[in-house]
Amino acid sequence: MSSIDHDSIRNAAPLGFDQNREDIARGKIESIEYFSTTVGCKRKAMIYLPPGYSEDFSYNVLYLLHGIGGDEEEWYKHAGPQVILDNLYADRKLAPMIVVLPNGRAMANDRAVGDLFDSDKLKAFEDFESDLLQDLIPYIESNYSVQIGREKRALAGLSMGGGQSLNIGLANLDRFAWIGGFSSAPNTKEPELLVPNPEEASAKLSLLWLSCGVLDNLKHVSDRTHAYLERNNVPHIWYEESGDHDWPVWKNDLYHFSQLIFR
Numbered sequence: 001m002s003s004i005d006h007d008s009i010r011n012a013a014p015l016g017f018d019q020n021r022e023d024i025a026r027g028k029i030e031s032i033e034y035f036s037t038t039v040g041c042k043r044k045a046m047i048y049l050p051p052g053y054s055e056d057f058s059y060n061v062l063y064l065l066h067g068i069g070g071d072e073e074e075w076y077k078h079a080g081p082q083v084i085l086d087n088l089y090a091d092r093k094l095a096p097m098i099v100v101l102p103n104g105r106a107m108a109n110d111r112a113v114g115d116l117f118d119s120d121k122l123k124a125f126e127d128f129e130s131d132l133l134q135d136l137i138p139y140i141e142s143n144y145s146v147q148i149g150r151e152k153r154a155l156a157g158l159s160m161g162g163g164q165s166l167n168i169g170l171a172n173l174d175r176f177a178w179i180g181g182f183s184s185a186p187n188t189k190e191p192e193l194l195v196p197n198p199e200e201a202s203a204k205l206s207l208l209w210l211s212c213g214v215l216d217n218l219k220h221v222s223d224r225t226h227a228y229l230e231r232n233n234v235p236h237i238w239y240e241e242s243g244d245h246d247w248p249v250w251k252n253d254l255y256h257f258s259q260l261i262f263r
């Protein structure tokens with residue numbers, strides 16, 4: 001894989017990709033709670049179980065992160081990921097996976113209220129690394145029928161969550177083989193810190209995906225990361241798409257990224 005014009009992702013998702021279809025099998029999306037040793041309290045997340053979820057089978061897991069203005073319900077409220085994913089299953093375009101929608105603001109009051117750029121709130125987005133690795137992943141792996149190991153885990157997110165996915169994923173390549181940053185925000189580490197060892201990253205990654213809408217004011221962040229990866233020959237998918245810092249872009253990203261993982 002390299003930084004390519006992939007025919008399957010050049011184009012926007014086909015019309016109807018996000019529309020409820022009658023007569024197809026549906027997955028389930030629900031709220032869960034886990035204890036966070038990182039934060040010292042119970043925390044909420046959402047989980048999508050694919051159509052026909054069965055304990056007789058072991059699933060891959062995609063952890064899908066929200067932006068600075070959201071919480072664990074942001075994807076659910078704005079994008080209807082269960083509709084996009086159910087449609088892809090019906091068309092046999094997805095590997096079997098559970099999708100976990102965490103709250104990436106790891107602090108006691110993790111609601112998206114007040115000044116979202118407060119330093120304690122920005123720090124909470126950093127502290128989420130420990131919450132994810134030490135608390136949420138172990139909870140999911142002991143309560144659901146999932147496969148264990150880096151090839152079976154993907155991490156992706158939008159904007160602030162895109163920065164988190166790149167920062168956390170690329171610093172923990174022993175935990176994640178599939179990583180995606182959608183319209184990643186300025187919390188994204190500088191490329192030299194993000195990928196200090198391009199050869200190691202190239203060898204370990206199954207997929208590194210960077211995407212951004214061409215009208216997005218934060219596109220310089222993704223441009224900078226992409227340029228560094230190019231310069232250092234780190235294979236990745238670079239997907240520039242029409243649109244702004246907004247849901248049509250992130251729904252399109254989920255549609256494409258989800259089809260590429262766990263292959």
Ligand code: FER
Pocket residue numbers: 066067068069122158159160161185186187218
């Ligand atoms: C910033 C601008 C935008 C920033 C974060 C964002 C941490 C996040 C945007 C989003 O999540 O939508 O300067 O700095």
